[in-house]
Structures are given as structure tokens and as C-alpha cells.
Amino acid sequence: MNCSEFHKQISLLVDGELKGPASETLRLHLELCPDCRVIHQRMVAVTDNVKAIRGPVSTLSLAQKVKERVALERTRQEQKEFFPGWTRVPLVALVTLLAVGLGNLAGRSVNEMLAPQRAEAMLEYMIPDQNGSLAEVVMDIGAEENSR
Amino acid sequence: MRTLDSATDEELVQQAQEGSEAAFNALVDRHSALVYRVARGITNSSLEAEDIVQETFLRVFKHLDGFSPSKAAFKTWLLTIARNQSINVFSALKRKALKFMSDFPEEDHNPHGADNPFSSQAHDLETLLATKQEYRKVEQAIRTLPQRQRTALLLKSQEEMSYEEISGVMNTSVSSVESLIFRARKRLMEALEE
Numbered sequence: 001m002n003c004s005e006f007h008k009q010i011s012l013l014v015d016g017e018l019k020g021p022a023s024e025t026l027r028l029h030l031e032l033c034p035d036c037r038v039i040h041q042r043m044v045a046v047t048d049n050v051k052a053i054r055g056p057v058s059t060l061s062l063a064q065k066v067k068e069r070v071a072l073e074r075t076r077q078e079q080k081e082f083f084p085g086w087t088r089v090p091l092v093a094l095v096t097l098l099a100v101g102l103g104n105l106a107g108r109s110v111n112e113m114l115a116p117q118r119a120e121a122m123l124e125y126m127i128p129d130q131n132g133s134l135a136e137v138v139m140d141i142g143a144e145e146n147s148r
Numbered sequence: 149m150r151t152l153d154s155a156t157d158e159e160l161v162q163q164a165q166e167g168s169e170a171a172f173n174a175l176v177d178r179h180s181a182l183v184y185r186v187a188r189g190i191t192n193s194s195l196e197a198e199d200i201v202q203e204t205f206l207r208v209f210k211h212l213d214g215f216s217p218s219k220a221a222f223k224t225w226l227l228t229i230a231r232n233q234s235i236n237v238f239s240a241l242k243r244k245a246l247k248f249m250s251d252f253p254e255e256d257h258n259p260h261g262a263d264n265p266f267s268s269q270a271h272d273l274e275t276l277l278a279t280k281q282e283y284r285k286v287e288q289a290i291r292t293l294p295q296r297q298r299t300a301l302l303l304k305s306q307e308e309m310s311y312e313e314i315s316g317v318m319n320t321s322v323s324s325v326e327s328l329i330f331r332a333r334k335r336l337m338e339a340l341e342e
Contacts, residue, residue: 011330015304017311046336049286050305054185062198063180066205067173073209074169 001025006036014043096142103135157222165212172212176205179223182307183230189302190234191241192291200237204230223309224316231299231317238295289339297332300325 009026012018018026030037152160152174160178163171183204188197207229208215215225290298296318303314311325318325 007334008326008330011333012326014333015311015329017326042337043333046333046340047305049282049340050290050301050336053283053286053290054306057181057184062184062201063176065198066176066180066202069202069206070172070176070209071169073206 001029003033003036006033007039010036010040010043013040014047096138099138100135103138158217161212161215161217161222165215172209175208175222179226180205182223183226185306186227186230186299186302187234187237189290189306190231190295190299191238193237193241196237196241197234200230200233203233207233220316221313224313227303227317228319235295285340286336289336292339293332293335297328297335300328301332301336304329 006026006029009018009022010030013023013026030040152170155163155171155174157175157178160171160175164175180201183201184197187200187204188194191197191200204226208226215222219225220228290301293301299318300314303309303317304311309317311322311329314325315322
């Protein structure tokens with residue numbers, strides 16, 4: 001094995017990743033080879049320098065921000081679990097059925113229900129009565145929503 | 149029952165999976181500095197690193213149920229997510245051609261802190277300045293390293309992870325990690341000699 005091949009092993013040795021006979025072979029080589037000894041010293045120095053610039057990092061406020069954001073996400077998830085999208089379907093259906101039922105019970109058009117008799121003529125002029133019951137109007141609105 | 153401080157990561161994860169907010173917060177307290185350092189090391193940007201820490205833990209929270217200690221250590225899983233986030237951000241920064249070299253505020257580091265071996269040498273102003281210069285030189289040299297070499301070297305030298313752990317985080321083989329770290333060291337040695 002030549003010196004350049006030992007250099008990679010020196011890197012492993014510095015990191016404590018060289019084990020067994022390879023480690024012993026390298027140690028013997030380092031005793032005999034001044035060039036490789038220099039490389040070893042320089043690698044150790046570089047590693048120490050990289051460690052040195054690690055420095056203390058204060059992440060207290062950052063950790064707090066993270067916790068707040070995660071708490072928000074947790075709340076969002078809990079709300080989603082408590083009231084998932086599919087539960088809204090029967091609710092909407094119930095409201096629609098109620099509206100249809102009421103409209104049928106009334107048996108009158110929207111204009112008849114909403115406008116007093118005296119204003120009926122004026123309203124007829126402004127909004128021509130389609131003679132649709134409340135149920136029909138609600139169904140139309142539903143169909144419009146669906147198509148949208 | 150063990151306190152949160154003395155519990156292992158995996159125990160905390162298990163409690164968090166069962167819905168414990170305190171356990172998850174303990175994981176955040178324990179690892180946010182680590183994620184921040186790795187993110188800053190990859191992106192060379194303190195601001196981006198802060199965002200990455202938040203995004204990483206948010207992802208961890210969302211996918212916590214999918215984590216299994218039998219597959220990987222929590223730290224490895226966490227750093228894999230952080231690294232992927234950082235690479236995405238780093239690529240975006242590169243695309244925008246931002247001068248990331250200038251985005252490395254000095255106040256993030258404390259060269260005179262207790263953890264800094266240089267501090268013992270700083271007896272007078274001259275030594276202090278020389279130390280600071282040396283410190284900057286190393287930082288700049290690290291920034292010039294290719295992203296993968298830089299990540300591997302920082303995970304080894306600063307976070308003291310094993311090659312196997314690093315290979316897990318970087319989704320590569322142990323021999324690749326060996327090469328990356330060796331090449332990173334060689335480049336640093338050359339850069340610091342200039």
C-alpha cells in the first residue's frame with residue numbers, strides 16, 4: 001500500500017472509524033513515514049477547527065416558535081377529526097329536506113310567501129313569478145351549486 | 149415513570165404518538181439546535197435554517213405515526229427530513245443565484261464561548277483577532293465545499309455521528325461517506341494552507 005492509499009485510512013483513523021488490523025498497519029506506517037505523520041497532524045487540526053466553529057446555538061425562541069406552530073397544527077387536526085368533511089353531507093341534506101318539506105307544506109310560490117298581497121302586482125312586474133314552490137327554488141339552487 | 153428529560157428519543161416518540169404534547173415538545177427542545185446547525189451547514193443561511201427547523205418538526209409531527217424505531221433511530225429520521233428540506237432550500241437559493249456567502253451572520257457564533265477551544269488561547273487582543281481570523285477562514289473554507297461533502301463532514305465533526313448514521317441520513321453507502329469526508333478534509337487542508 002502506498003502513502004496516498006494510507007491517506008484515506010488516516011481520515012478514518014481521525015474519526016475513530018478504523019478498526020482491527022488495518023488500524024495497526026496504519027499506526028506502524030505512521031511511525032515510519034514522516035509525510036503521512038504530517039498529513040495525520042493536519043487532518044486532526046482541520047477536524048479540531050471544524051469542531052471549534054460549531055459554537056453554542058441558542059434555539060430557545062426557535063423551539064418556542066416550533067412548538068406554537070405544531071400546536072396550531074394539532075388543533076387543526078383535532079378539529080378535522082371532530083368534524084370531518086363527510087359529516088357535513090347529512091347536515092346539508094337535512095337542511096335541504098327541511099326546506100323542501102316546508103315549501104311543500106306551504107304550497108305557495110316564493111312570491112306568495114314573501115310578499116304581501118298589496119305589493120304582489122308590483123313584485124310580479126319586477127320579478128316575474130315562475131310559479132315555483134319553495135321546494136323547486138331550493139332544488140334549483142342545489143342544482144346550480146352542483147353544476148358550479 | 150421516567151421523566152421526559154431522562155427518557156430516550158424513542159420513548160418520547162412513543163408518548164408523542166399516543167398524543168402527548170409534552171413529549172413532542174421535549175423532542176423539539178432536545179433536537180432543535182441540532183437540526184438548526186445541520187440546516188445552516190447545508191444552506192449557509194441562518195434565516196433559512198430557522199424556517200427549515202420549523203418545517204422539519206412540522207413534518208415530523210404530521211408523519212409521526214409512520215415512524216418506527218425498528219427501521220431507524222429517531223435522530224437519523226429527523227436529520228434525513230432536515231437534510232431533504234435543506235437541500236430543497238439550498239437548490240432554490242442556488243437557482244436564484246443568491247450570494248449565500250454573505251448570509252452568515254457573525255452573531256450566530258460565539259468564538260469566545262465555553263465550547264470554543266480557541267477561547268483559552270485568547271489572552272490578549274492580538275491573539276483574539278488572530279483567533280477570529282482563523283475562525284472565519286475555517287468557516288469560509290467549509291462554505292466552499294460541495295454540499296454533500298460539507299454535510300458529511302459537519303455531521304461527523306460537529307455532531308459526532310458515526311459513518312453508518314451519516315449514511316442513513318444521507319441515503320448513501322458507508323464507503324461513500326468515507327470518500328466524502330476524506331475529500332472534504334483534503335479540500336479544507338488545501339484551502340486553509342493558501
